[in-house]
Amino acid sequence: xxxxxxxxxxxxxxxxxxxxxxxxxxxxxxxxxxxxxxxxxxxxxxxxxxxxxxxxxxxxxxxxxxxxxxxxxxxxxxxxxxxxxxxxxxxxxxxxxxxxxxxxxxxxxxxxxxxxxxxxxxxxxxxxxxxxxxxxxxxxxxxxxxxxxxxxxxxxxxxxxxxxxxxxxxxxxxxxxxxxxxxxxxxxxxxxxxxxxxxxxxxxxxxxxxxxxxxxxxxxxxxxxxxxxxxxxxxxxxxxxxxxxxxxxxxxxxxxxxxxxxxxxxx
Numbered sequence: 503x504x505x506x507x508x509x510x511x512x513x514x515x516x517x518x519x520x521x522x523x524x525x526x527x528x529x530x531x532x533x534x535x536x537x538x539x540x541x542x543x544x545x546x547x548x549x550x551x552x553x554x555x556x557x558x559x560x561x562x563x564x565x566x567x568x569x570x571x572x573x574x575x576x577x578x579x580x581x582x583x584x585x586x587x588x589x590x591x592x593x594x595x596x597x598x599x600x601x602x603x604x605x606x607x608x609x610x611x612x613x614x615x616x617x618x619x620x621x622x623x624x625x626x627x628x629x630x631x632x633x634x635x636x637x638x639x640x641x642x643x644x645x646x647x648x649x650x651x652x653x654x655x656x657x658x659x660x661x662x663x664x665x666x667x668x669x670x671x672x673x674x675x676x677x678x679x680x681x682x683x684x685x686x687x688x689x690x691x692x693x694x695x696x697x698x699x700x701x702x703x704x705x706x707x708x709x710x711x712x713x714x715x716x717x718x719x720x721x722x723x724x725x726x727x728x729x730x731x732x733x734x735x736x737x738x739x740x741x742x743x744x745x746x747x748x749x750x751x752x753x754x755x756x757x758x759x760x761x762x763x764x765x766x767x768x769x
Contacts, residue, residue, distance in 0.1 A: 563587030610642030614753030691719035716764035
């Protein structure tokens, strides 16, 4: 029998517990505080956690021992007591990501989302690449893209911040946009739509299907509920021919992100 540690994002403990119940029912709760959960489970179960990482855990580990001094990977439980653990490495591990200061000119906090996603996935948006951004207003992500020199097509019926220049605003609902409204080529697709997970993924997958040479994309899914946990695997499978990761980043608050990439085109 081993003990497995799952580090918690603020305000997401309920979703982490639901995800554990649905996806890793062989684990049972042993201990919890505001920073992590300790779950008891079979020896060697880390293999299953590596293959099926938890979206709502910002880090996973195998408990090693208690000590007065921290090891390389350790969590302080109380004064003079640390729990040391062996790291379980997965693409969902966002424990070390720190929210960067938002530039003064960025018109919305969404700037943090794209900044953190690019850092976490070592994703470089190059000058001249064509990006379609859905749900762009008022322009927090747009500011980041334009700063990188991207050729931006921003899709949103709402107005963009007037300080942003040098992009095309398709001022329509995504439900009314079709192939004729969009550029003939697209490198990256980004969405920060204020829609449910199912609606957001369906619309993004529809747009992605227009472009056989799409390098990949990034979308956020707002305010997931307990029942959404059962849909996450379906969302990840919606982008065929792409390597897909569901994750949570510090700036997302109660949101999750979905990053997909065609490694043959984007390296």
